[in-house]
Amino acid sequence: MKFGRFTITPVMFASFRLDGGCMFGSVPKNLWSKSIPADESNRIPLVCRSLLIKDESRVILLDVGIGDKWSDKLREIYAIQLEPQTSLGFNPEDVTDVVLTHLHFDHAGGISYHDASGTLRLRYPKAKVHLQMANWEHAQHPTPKDRASYMPENIDPLKEANVQLCDGSVEILPDIIVHRVDGHTPGQHWIEIVAGNERIFFPTDLIPTSHHVPLAYHMGYDVCADTLLQEKLAFLERACQPGVRVFFQHDSDVPWATIELTSKGQFVAKPL
Numbered sequence: 001m002k003f004g005r006f007t008i009t010p011v012m013f014a015s016f017r018l019d020g021g022c023m024f025g026s027v028p029k030n031l032w033s034k035s036i037p038a039d040e041s042n043r044i045p046l047v048c049r050s051l052l053i054k055d056e057s058r059v060i061l062l063d064v065g066i067g068d069k070w071s072d073k074l075r076e077i078y079a080i081q082l083e084p085q086t087s088l089g090f091n092p093e094d095v096t097d098v099v100l101t102h103l104h105f106d107h108a109g110g111i112s113y114h115d116a117s118g119t120l121r122l123r124y125p126k127a128k129v130h131l132q133m134a135n136w137e138h139a140q141h142p143t144p145k146d147r148a149s150y151m152p153e154n155i156d157p158l159k160e161a162n163v164q165l166c167d168g169s170v171e172i173l174p175d176i177i178v179h180r181v182d183g184h185t186p187g188q189h190w191i192e193i194v195a196g197n198e199r200i201f202f203p204t205d206l207i208p209t210s211h212h213v214p215l216a217y218h219m220g221y222d223v224c225a226d227t228l229l230q231e232k233l234a235f236l237e238r239a240c241q242p243g244v245r246v247f248f249q250h251d252s253d254v255p256w257a258t259i260e261l262t263s264k265g266q267f268v269a270k271p272l
């Protein structure tokens with residue numbers, strides 16, 4: 001897809017499943033299961049989808065998927081099905097910039113891999129890795145609430161990478177702006193891509209799927225629900241403006257949508 005001076009391609013790294021109750025927090029199952037049914041283990045289907053953005057001088061990847069460093073037991077628990085690296089349509093060596101929204105395993109797991117000798121290596125050895133300073137610090141001392149999502153094998157290799165830490169809302173690359181939000185985990189950022197009057201919003205785990213667009217539908221994983229809801233409302237008010245399309249990273253069916261505000265004051269996703 002051409003978007004201004006960029007060529008933008010969705011990249012599907014993997015499918016997986018998580019408990020539907022965890023994914024919808026305090027929303028009862030008889031409500032959320034109408035929009036996305038659960039399997040016999042109460043899990044819902046999800047994907048790890050990223051965007052590959054090319055211009056004349058850069059190859060930019062927004063998040064890197066769940067990675068392949070999984071035991072058979074965890075692969076089964078999360079029903080992880082990986083797309084082969086060779087079918088992703090790009091060479092990791094060519095990537096100049098990786099923007100990590102945060103270091104949870106389903107966003108940063110693909111940053112490293114074990115080579116044939118079992119040594120942990122960086123998957124994108126030439127890339128600058130852009131990350132919020134607050135998330136980098138939190139990932140090294142996570143609290144019990146989201147400790148299980150920060151795996152040392154995804155964080156320690158970054159000490160050898162060209163990490164560029166940012167703080168707040170920053171244009172990290174020309175026409176690519178990150179916005180810090182703290183409700184899901186400290187120092188997450190959602191990403192805005194600009195082309196003239198048009199915008200792509202990449203909300204990452206602020207709104208992981210199109211089923212999470214209604215304001216009260218958010219994840220039990222979020223470290224601070226009040227903060228998240230304020231950040232989500234601010235995001236949705238911007239996302240329903242003309243010229244904005246939204247890319248859902250974890251939605252197995254709906255990657256792209258616009259956001260509309262109904263006459264009843266509710267935000268709804270309109271798949272594109």
Ligand SMILES: [Zn+2]
Pocket residue numbers: 104106107205208250
């Ligand atoms: Zn996620």
